[in-house]
Amino acid sequence: MMAQKTVLIVYAHHSAGSFNAAVRDVAVEELARQGCRVIVSDLYGMNFKASATEEDITGGMKNPELFQYGEETMHAWMEGRLTDDIITEQRKVQEADLIIFQFPLYWFSFPAIMKGWIDRVLAKGFAFSLEKMYNNGIFKDKKAILSFTTGATQTMLRPDGINGDINVVLWPLQNGTLHFCGFQVLAPQIFWSPAHCPHTVRTEMLRKWQDRLKGLWVEKPLTFAPCELFDLSFQGGFLLLPEVREEVRSNPYGITVGHHLGKPLPPDNQTRAQPPEEHNTQAACRD
Numbered sequence: 698m699m700a701q702k703t704v705l706i707v708y709a710h711h712s713a714g715s716f717n718a719a720v721r722d723v724a725v726e727e728l729a730r731q732g733c734r735v736i737v738s739d740l741y742g743m744n745f746k747a748s749a750t751e752e753d754i755t756g757g758m759k760n761p762e763l764f765q766y767g768e769e770t771m772h773a774w775m776e777g778r779l780t781d782d783i784i785t786e787q788r789k790v791q792e793a794d795l796i797i798f799q800f801p802l803y804w805f806s807f808p809a810i811m812k813g814w815i816d817r818v819l820a821k822g823f824a825f826s827l828e829k830m831y832n833n834g835i836f837k838d839k840k841a842i843l844s845f846t847t848g849a850t851q852t853m854l855r856p857d858g859i860n861g862d863i864n865v866v867l868w869p870l871q872n873g874t875l876h877f878c879g880f881q882v883l884a885p886q887i888f889w890s891p892a893h894c895p896h897t898v899r900t901e902m903l904r905k906w907q908d909r910l911k912g913l914w915v916e917k918p919l920t921f922a923p924c925e926l927f928d929l930s931f932q933g934g935f936l937l938l939p940e941v942r943e944e945v946r947s948n949p950y951g952i953t954v955g956h957h958l959g960k961p962l963p964p965d966n967q968t969r970a971q972p973p974e975e976h977n978t979q980a981a982c983r984d
């Protein structure tokens with residue numbers, strides 16, 4: 698029998714009658730049915746503090762002359778001097794096998810209250826360091842998934858749509874935040890424009906989400922460029938190794954959305970786990 702899994706749902710919507718609330722409820726019910734322990738951090742309900750400030754630290758500052766949030770919170774984390782709201786969330790992260798971020802897309806990104814959770818909870822030392830990042834990151838044994846609603850329709854976020862490629866939109870959130878901390882990032886669950894579609898379509902979207910959750914634990918994560926492809930030194934500039942550059946020279950696509958090397962982006966790099974045949978064409982994208 699599978700050991701009991703813990704799932705943390707970080708949830709940011711104000712209204713209990715919203716589509717986001719319905720999506721959250723589907724996840725809570727389905728994961729509980731699977732025997733998971735499900736914890737929900739309802740950020741607006743908790744009135745979670747969004748801004749990263751000096752008030753997040755108790756006790757004295759290491760450098761009172763020049764306040765540096767990252768450095769001070771790292772020391773405070775090591776010494777158990779972060780405020781209780783942060784420590785409580787960090788415990789939930791530590792216990793979680795999977796984190797679901799459930800939110801409406803705001804300005805191509807997380808709502809501010811969720812960004813605040815990320816800024817404050819994923820503190821330096823606790824969630825990342827320069828030695829432990831990306832595929833060697835602190836949370837490499839955990840999974841994370843962005844589950845979000847949009848105002849825009851799917852075609853608006855195509856490469857030829859008015860808002861541009863959704864894969865580009867997702868890169869900073871999935872690579873720069875989640876995978877940077879090591880998370881295995883599962884393909885995002887996107888609910889396109891629920892306010893502008895018929896009720897039956899919304900019901901179908903919820904059913905598909907429930908279906909997906911049944912197989913979520915065995916899903917292959919998205920592909921990112923592993924640290925081993927780079928010279929991880931300041932002298933080397935953290936640049937792609939010359940031999941890797943040579944190896945990928947004849948590839949039709951770049952390595953990832955961000956590591957495009959001036960070539961076309963690998964198709965759906967941030968929205969779909971790569972099928973094995975595409976993997977073969979991208980020698981640099983080894984797991």
Ligand SMILES: Cc1cc2nc3c(=O)[nH]c(=O)nc-3n(C[C@H](O)[C@H](O)[C@H](O)COP(=O)(O)OP(=O)(O)OC[C@H]3O[C@@H](n4cnc5c(N)ncnc54)[C@H](O)[C@@H]3O)c2cc1C
Nearest residue numbers: 715716717719801802803804805846847848849891892899
């Ligand atoms: C500051 C801000 C910035 C934004 N930036 C962007 C952006 O960059 N890109 C973008 O695309 N959008 C953007 N938006 C729009 C936003 O993403 C959408 O309004 C939001 O995602 C819609 O989700 P919701 O849960 O609020 O929908 P709701 O309006 O709550 O729900 C939609 C419909 O679903 C119904 N519903 C609720 N429960 C159920 C159920 N169980 N079954 C069936 N139907 C149900 C509701 O009654 C409602 O009719 C922005 C909005 C704001 C406020």
